[in-house]
Amino acid sequence: MPGIARRKYDGETIRIHKKLKQPLYLIAEILPYEYDEKLLLSFFMELYPFEWKEIVERCKVFQEKDKFLKSHGKKTRYKSPSPESFFYHIPVVRNILSDNYKKKHKECYVEAERGEKYQHFKQKRSNKIQQKNAQVNSFTDLMQEVEPYYVDVLIVAYHQKGITTEGKIEILKEMGKFICPKTIEFFYKINDAERNNQIRRTAFFHLQKSGHYAKLRKSFKGKKKSYMTETTKFDMTPTDLVARLEKDTIQCKKRFGVFISHSFKDAELVKQVISILNKQGLTCYCDWSSDNDFLKRSLVSDYTKEVLKKRIEQSDKLLFLRTENSMNGTTVNSPWIELELLHCQTLGKPIYCVDLLDDKVTLPYIFVKQDIKNKNISWEVKDE
Template sequence: MPGVTKRIFEHDVRDIISMWNDEIKTLMPLLPQEYTKKDIINLLRKYYPYEWISVESKYTYYHTKDKYIMKFCGKARFKMLKPELLICKVPMYKKISSENYLEYHKNNFSEDECEESKTKLWNQRQPKIERINKKIEKALYKTQQVTPTFIDQLIGLYERKNTSQKDRVYILLELKKYYCKKVIQFFFKLNDTELNKQLRFEAFYYLQEFNFNPRLRKQKYMLVHTNNKERKDYLKNIYSNEKYIIKLNPNELEYRIENSKEQKIKSYDYFISHSSKDSKEVQELIRKENSLKKNIFCDWINDIDYLKRHLLCNATLRVLEERMKQSKALIFVKSENSLSSIWCKYELNFFYELQKPIFIIEKDSIINKDFELKTINDYWFIDSDYKESTLIFASKIYN
């Protein structure tokens, strides 16, 4: 194992043990009169939930790396212990698990003091946990919690040697729209190995948004895996500093759709036609469909960087049309807002012309947690001039 990689792994493990050591100190007064290892872990999970999750993520990351290495070397390198076993290495855990301490705690236990300590610690921890909850909820709002069918292709495109830094920026932008195990593990890998500063920082910030507590690796510790002097010089001194700023407008997205592989491989189970005024209910619907492993196209999640309503142009409509072509079916979220929406009328007409399935769900049904999709049977929206009408209507509003 290269020295730098070994030091990073060992540093991670030391940090975990140190963190748990401090946390267990705060939990000692909360222990029941008689307790087991399970009781200690349950307290950690309750009062320090995201800290525990961060350790589970680190274990998954290093375990996945070991599985990959074993394919080629036949021997694991990291051998990180599962969190439930790693905790046995913590000094404070060893102390409170010793027979002497167990006996001492049992003889000096006070139910009233224990309950008082629980209340006190929870009052300290609850605001922090809620703050993290809100942070993660905000990040989740911008993503779909599902693994898209094209995820392996996207990652494969990124990892090709001839993929430019510019194209990798676009691929990362697409990956960041999903919150799933494969994306999380891939971003951990980039945070650990990506030579380009811009790309590594993007991975770091994604993980940080979801409170995975990543460690940002410094440039001087990045390893260049090649013996070719010219390529080594390029990777270390040129590629590492390359930076590309995406042009966030509909024309740029239209160009990418027509010319780039990361856009052409996309596919969606449903295109959501809705009013932006119903975004809360739409988000609930998306989460429900995600739980059923359905990948959804929703413009303010999937193309929010490009499709700005105030940047309306023909490219905007062509992008929406392409997304509908990439979708197997459409769901119309019916409400007073969507029935009067020129955009919904446009989307319904175009999808009707594609002769693909159109489903409908009432906004009130979503509010009542009834997510049953029904085949549309009222074609009130049909309009032969819908494209021209949309552009005329929108130009009056935005000009």
């Protein structure tokens, strides 16, 4: 088995070398008259940032694998080099850095042509990079960049004996709502070791679409147990979530720093607020992102109300976004917001308010200092 794993690693290395052959020779055409290995690498990092990120993450993944083997008294298997060393040992890179190649480069070099080629190629690559960034941002748009309070609970629950395929998919969906070292490491481990095809592919596609290095492991050989081929659609409703909240499930273990009470029309504002609060280390609850697997607008019912009440109970505090969409004077524009505010008051929890109307209306909330444009929310009481 170790020999097979090493051969697969070497095979992937060769494929990466081949994939980078054309990009590297394109870069060689825009190098200045004099260049060295560091300059070549800097051009590659600038013009092919995702390819460089793949190299960096791949090296780290296999270094961690060797570290794990060593900690268990076994021989290291991959001996993965540093990203820089990996780059410098690519055959095309060694060729471009050879004296003979540099000599030919100087013989054909024309500064004016080089400058024009560089600008054209840089613009072309910039468009490609923007497209890739747009794809990644689209996939990660609703993910919170913070470590959730309950991440360890989810990991333990995943490995509990008797957990179903549906249960594992639910945990993957919950972990996929956050971007932090623990969740990324979790997806890598599932992609490596999980024997159920659907679950393993879910982890792989999450990593890939998030812009991370990932290699899809093929189906395990040998006789397949029924568990390995089980699938689930995971087509959930508010009723399903309420049922989970009434039992001792992972949904009961969740905790949030802030419950965001808002108008759906302020979706972009909500994203900005969550991003600001994540940087403060706060996990936020927003119904259409935090519970999007269960709460569907086409299935709104009394069960939805029960879910929102429970999520407020699981939150330390509520933050009301007061805008023209959510409130007119002292009148709340949405029965959902009114429900959330009243339930929070019933629980005796603090209600904080980001006031974007600033119309001097007196309300029984704690108005906080904020500057959304400059990405700042302070929990200090706003001066009257």
